[in-house]
Amino acid sequence: MINFNVPPFTGKEMEYMRKAVENEKICGDGEFTGKCSRWIEERTGTAKSLLTTSCTHALEMAALLADIKEGDEVIMPSYTFVSTADAFVLRGATAVFVDIRKETMNIDENLIEAAITDKTKAIAVVHYAGVGCEMDKIMDIARRYGLIVVEDAAQGIMASYKGKPLGTIGDFGCFSFHETKNYSMGEGGALLIRDNKYVERAEIYREKGTDRSKFFRGQVDKYRWVNFGSSYLPSDMNAAYLYAQLEMADEINDIRLARWNRYYENLKPLQDAGKIELPVIPEGCVHNGHMFYIKAKDLEERTELIRFLKENGILSVFHYVPLHTAPAGIKFGRFHGEDKYTTRESDRILRLPMFYKLTEEEVEYISGKVKEFYGA
Numbered sequence: 058m059i060n061f062n063v064p065p066f067t068g069k070e071m072e073y074m075r076k077a078v079e080n081e082k083i084c085g086d087g088e089f090t091g092k093c094s095r096w097i098e099e100r101t102g103t104a105k106s107l108l109t110t111s112c113t114h115a116l117e118m119a120a121l122l123a124d125i126k127e128g129d130e131v132i133m134p135s136y137t138f139v140s141t142a143d144a145f146v147l148r149g150a151t152a153v154f155v156d157i158r159k160e161t162m163n164i165d166e167n168l169i170e171a172a173i174t175d176k177t178k179a180i181a182v183v184h185y186a187g188v189g190c191e192m193d194k195i196m197d198i199a200r201r202y203g204l205i206v207v208e209d210a211a212q213g214i215m216a217s218y219k220g221k222p223l224g225t226i227g228d229f230g231c232f233s234f235h236e237t238k239n240y241s242m243g244e245g246g247a248l249l250i251r252d253n254k255y256v257e258r259a260e261i262y263r264e265k266g267t268d269r270s271k272f273f274r275g276q277v278d279k280y281r282w283v284n285f286g287s288s289y290l291p292s293d294m295n296a297a298y299l300y301a302q303l304e305m306a307d308e309i310n311d312i313r314l315a316r317w318n319r320y321y322e323n324l325k326p327l328q329d330a331g332k333i334e335l336p337v338i339p340e341g342c343v344h345n346g347h348m349f350y351i352k353a354k355d356l357e358e359r360t361e362l363i364r365f366l367k368e369n370g371i372l373s374v375f376h377y378v379p380l381h382t383a384p385a386g387i388k389f390g391r392f393h394g395e396d397k398y399t400t401r402e403s404d405r406i407l408r409l410p411m412f413y414k415l416t417e418e419e420v421e422y423i424s425g426k427v428k429e430f431y432g433a
């Protein structure tokens with residue numbers, strides 16, 4: 058059976074986790090947390106990166122930093138994971154969903170402006186499959202209306218838009234290191250902060266509302282409760298696991314891209330024959346091979362294909378139930394404009410196995426079975 062996902066593992070994880078234990082500092086902000094944060098800062102050029110317990114928590118921190126309050130509105134795609142909306146809804150905001158672009162499944166930047174009201178406070182974009190949204194246009198809208206931009210870059214580490222790393226373009230960027238992502242620590246994430254003016258507040262939110270980060274740097278002689286906050290810092294053991302992969306980030310990225318390209322070449326004839334559609338990487342976008350998906354004709358054909366692949370030992374999956382059609386989405390959000398692509402395209406999308414240890418032979422086998430299904 059070929060799994061849909063296998064968590065990344067490079068071989069150094071155990072050694073680094075042992076080191077974290079031997080350091081006798083397995084709580085947050087130890088040696089490996091520092092190493093991971095510095096790696097992210099150096100690789101992306103962001104002013105500050107804070108490791109978190111998840112991307113969901115990084116998004117929650119972004120919502121706090123953006124001062125999202127009861128009655129505010131946040132514009133986002135409906136085709137996304139629940140956390141994009143949860144973080145803002147938790148602060149009392151309404152999620153205002155707009156449609157996506159068919160080719161990338163990213164928010165359609167041309168529909169954002171019409172959804173803005175006096176209550177709009179932020180735009181939350183999702184770089185689906187590690188392919189950048191049209192950030193030039195989005196940042197221009199945000200500037201003109203004074204809106205905060207939060208990038209849900211859960212899938213976007215190592216990818217870029219016009220030379221800028223995803224997660225560093227908006228005010229806040231959020232990475233995920235969940236086991237299904239390109240680099241993992243089991244559960245974990247990072248908040249990227251573009252402007253230093255937010256750093257002190259961010260550190261306080263992350264450390265239960267205390268100025269403990271300042272205390273550790275020797276900037277204050279005792280730490281106190283200075284604001285509301287929560288606990289968003291991961292154990293150093295988890296960070297140690299992640300660091301083993303960040304050290305090999307290029308190698309992992311190269312392998313994923315090689316598998317992605319192989320899928321693409323193998324399945325291109327099916328697209329040329331009009332049987333399926335393949336992902337589009339717009340000019341100016343460099344992706345990270347996070348996901349390989351195809352689009353079937355419709356829901357029925359996709360269901361058949363999933364069954365056929367499963368019979369042949371291949372696990373393929375689909376996702377997201379559009380948020381505006383889900384119970385919480387109906388309660389906490391509304392769809393602005395027409396749902397032209399969100400529901401239709403989410404019914405057609407199918408994700409094929411994609412992970413670091415996936416072999417070239419497996420990609421050949423899976424591609425062959427997809428072709429067989431389509432009689433090619």
Ligand SMILES: *Cc1c(COP(=O)(O)O)cnc(C)c1O
Nearest residue numbers: 111112113138140211233235245
């Ligand atoms: C994975 C993912 C998340 C959630 O990440 P966690 O680290 O599990 O909280 C949020 N948004 C998107 C788009 C994701 O793919």
